[in-house]
Amino acid sequence: MDKRFGEFGGQYVPETLMEALIEIEEAFNKYSRDSIFVKELAELFDTVANRPSKLYYASEMTKDLGGAKIYLKREDLNHTGSHKINNVLGQMLLAKKMGKKKIICETGAGQHGVATATIAALFKMECHVFMGKEDVERQALNVFRMELLGAKVTSVDSGTGTLKDAVNEAFRQWTREIEDTYYLMGSVVGPHPYPIMVREFQKIIGEEVRAQIEKIEGRLPDAIVACVGGGSNAIGIFHDFVDDKKIRLIGIEAAGDGIDTEFHAATISKGSTGIFHGMKSKFLQDEYGKIMPVYSMSAGLDYPGIGPEHAYLSSIGRAEYYPVNDREAVEAFEYLSKMEGIIPAIESAHAIYYTMKLAREMGKDKIIVVNLSGRGDKDVYQVARYKGVDLDAQ
Amino acid sequence: MDKRFGEFGGQYVPETLMEALIEIEEAFNKYSRDSIFVKELAELFDTVANRPSKLYYASEMTKDLGGAKIYLKREDLNHTGSHKINNVLGQMLLAKKMGKKKIICETGAGQHGVATATIAALFKMECHVFMGKEDVERQALNVFRMELLGAKVTSVDSGTGTLKDAVNEAFRQWTREIEDTYYLMGSVVGPHPYPIMVREFQKIIGEEVRAQIEKIEGRLPDAIVACVGGGSNAIGIFHDFVDDKKIRLIGIEAAGDGIDTEFHAATISKGSTGIFHGMKSKFLQDEYGKIMPVYSMSAGLDYPGIGPEHAYLSSIGRAEYYPVNDREAVEAFEYLSKMEGIIPAIESAHAIYYTMKLAREMGKDKIIVVNLSGRGDKDVYQVARYKGVDLDAQ
Amino acid sequence: MHNRIEKKFKELKDNNQKALITFLTAGDPDIDTSYDVVEQMINNGIDILEIGIPFSDPLAEGPTIEKASYRALASHTTTDDVFSLVKRIRENYDLPIILMLYVNLIYKYGIENFMKKCSEVGVDGLIVPDLPFEEVEEVKELAHDVNLLIINLVAPTTKSVRLKKIINKSEGFIYCVSSLGVTGERKNITTNLSDFYDRLRTETDLPLALGFGLSNKEQIDRLKGNWDGYIVGSAIVNIIALYGKEAPTHVGNFIKSLKD
């Protein structure tokens, strides 16, 4: 299997982890071609993940914006409330086939942690989740969900106390118990084979979109929009369309307070090539290669890197990446809630905001599909706080 | 249309409301037979509610309990997270056809309020939700969800500050603006035609179960279990099976601290016939007919009455009703989370608990279907508090 | 014939007078005070007395009477206590007495029992806000057995077809709801009351009494022209809420101001 997307990707990890990665790669190679595995996974997608997720015509939004027709891919209606479950089912099934009994993972918004804890409970695996201290605070609901599901949640207060530090700590823990533990990476990041493997488990999103939009509209969309943290929901919906060159593939990064401030997480817009977390990709870093603290109100996008395949798609011009800031994301969060009665994850709200702009610019004969990667229940407290509402006082 | 189920039901409301009820009844009669309405509703069930909901084989639970096969009807995976959306779509479509522009409703757990606010947003209706003060506190997440969706939420502190008081206040408000407002009742309670109408919009649950279980098992289940607040999710799953006399229909009431204490909401177990909230049914009341304060940690079951059709099904022995207390519900809440990776609504957890007992008593050749009426994200704070975990300190 | 209510309206009509019907919640703040309030009302010239039995969930009431209900329940007032109150009043006074109560209180007492008790203590009529015309029969039959009237309500929203039916079956007088909403004082009554009156009058010769929201003499004077009676409730309950055990003389003064 090719370890790289152009120059990006690779396997930059401590020696202690190398054999484990090789073992995973071999297992993935074997099982992803194994018809029983493929069938079992398809069944889990159906019965556990609640797939296929609907492709929803956002008629009110479309009418209100007056431009392109907007469809929402409803990953928010998956079990546990986001696209993360697809990848978790794939990797957990693999881990089980590999005979592993313990799972560790990192989580940002907590959606990956919840999905992992959920499937670990179902598969009777021990589960240990690492989450940045700051994220533990802003996503308290998800922390207790994980604990309820039987997972151990470790709050990571080193570094900036966010997603990247959770990854660091999860890697550290993995080296300590490498022999019986599977690291279940939550996005298309990290060393090979994760970026490819996670993509393979997420590409169902785009495959479903193709069938659904063909059925509803009799044709493919003109643009596909998704938010990008590590990039798994974006790759998931892009992948099946990469060869349909006429379709614009658009990834939206978190601009936090704005890309002209120090407080953002807009990796493609403002980053440069580097090597971190096991991969060569784009990162927000200083002139010496120190990884920069990043900021977004969205815990799931608050990451200084991006999956190597996105770095590649960007470098060859196949996909475009734009920043959307906190204020705009909150605006879209409220807009979609009031317009369609759908509360999006604050991560997904970034993609919604860009779609609002894009739809207005495109003709009524055009079609945009947005990946609604998750639901926003986990974010209402934080948005309330952002807007100055004190919920505890209510 | 018959206003009664045996002696139960009727239309006991102030004169100010009578014409409105008649108008609703007429509209319901007309539209429920109108093929366009039926088609539009079916489409909304599909595109908005995310129907059909899956029938999930709880293999881990079945294995662990060692008795009957357990299936969960996954209403928790509906948009907005519970069965309430079915009824809301039906009534909101009706209200729209009737030319109404304003919706009011009561809510207990907040799930009905969230569903109503959601569809009001989509349908561009003004929405006003009444919620008991105590429920506002224990379901804070849902309060902000409703507000985000553009609804006005009024906290009701009269009486016991729970669901019944929210109903009182919603009725009062309705009389003030009866001419342009539609009261969207959240369960199979209240004056005719609500109990029938809500049942008709919820019976899709049982209809789907019939088709699904026939397909999976080639036969009908032996028992169907659902929690009962007002009784809409229970009637929804029971209705299609009422004539299949061999199938046990089991409703689970909230026993709060226990039915031998003063703090419970077990209407059938401990109540008597009375007339309240527009209907003749069973109520928890004192010797003079004063409605008793009730208690359950579950806001959605914390109601001193029950839908008249349940009172009837109980009186003729067609359905059985049993109490499950707070402690047991919390046990089931945690059990299902850890066993299947599904966090149930605390309401639904009551039905799960009874199923755990029932499954053990039934042979492996038997089948139980439980209505998983909602998801438990809204309840994790409260369960944490119940268990003595201080989430704010985390 | 004849029930005291019917006699009273005939008598007033003969003298070209309007009926002043006043309301209080029994047991607010306690039963003895209620008795004293009633005496003050009677001594200051009310024509008909309406006594509310407290209920846990008075959903047709605005906050004023709702709170009175809670206060009366807090002093443990039961339906039987209200019967005792009526009995004590009846021992001394002959004016018509109407009970206002929610249907569950009747139902749970046993409808027949309830009517027998009403008759024993001297109740003349019942107003049951959550017992609309469509559901009234069962109760009405047993009420008639003991010469008790059930007073129907009509509202501005009541449409002609039903209005006719209700009026045809009405007795004693018709309780005409002045405007939409629950009980309580209102600054402005927005219903076109003279149209409302005309609609009713073309259908019936029964006395028409106006209620909901009447709070002072000027308001009543303005409306007086047409209606055969007016019902004052929340305004009195407010005085009781304000003065508690000291309320009787204040209520007396208020009634006097209405009569002047």
Added chain:
Amino acid sequence: MHNRIEKKFKELKDNNQKALITFLTAGDPDIDTSYDVVEQMINNGIDILEIGIPFSDPLAEGPTIEKASYRALASHTTTDDVFSLVKRIRENYDLPIILMLYVNLIYKYGIENFMKKCSEVGVDGLIVPDLPFEEVEEVKELAHDVNLLIINLVAPTTKSVRLKKIINKSEGFIYCVSSLGVTGERKNITTNLSDFYDRLRTETDLPLALGFGLSNKEQIDRLKGNWDGYIVGSAIVNIIALYGKEAPTHVGNFIKSLKD
């Protein structure tokens, strides 16, 4: 030939001695203190010096060295500051100097530039914990251009097939990770170290240095028998954390205790 590292190991072997390799994070708590610590180490007889360049995300380190990294960054230590430090040491001492750093620091500096700079200031080798054998080529070629060695790591988990490959391409010495996990002191090392040593020794004649978790003389004495060198890191960093600017003499004493 020959690089200082190779020469040092040959010299020690000839004298039947083991290499004492010691680590510190440059700039912890500041660059001047680091220089003084280094002098104390050298004056007390260390054989090889390993200097860590601070990094924002030292994911192969345990909390001890991780915090040292943060302290060094807090005093604004950059890669160029570390080069200056090496230069200053080299002006006075000739022992082998190895830089320990994360690959991104090399990559972002520009690999070729970085190597040139190393050579200018007198660095002899690099340890890059997140640059495994599979990814090392690109860096290694440019390192060799300036006679710089890249030290490979092997772990107890490293399987035979890869072990052979790694060893075949190793140079200078092999950094043998004593047990699973990140850097840091360990009470017990659970790996069967003599098996580990034997596995390695059958494959190569290169010097084998043991690292990760060595914290005191007894521990080192117990292991001394086989290995050609031992690397002490966290134990020193802990002293620096404790004494800050006063650390140099304390570190000196500690090194002396190891040598006694």
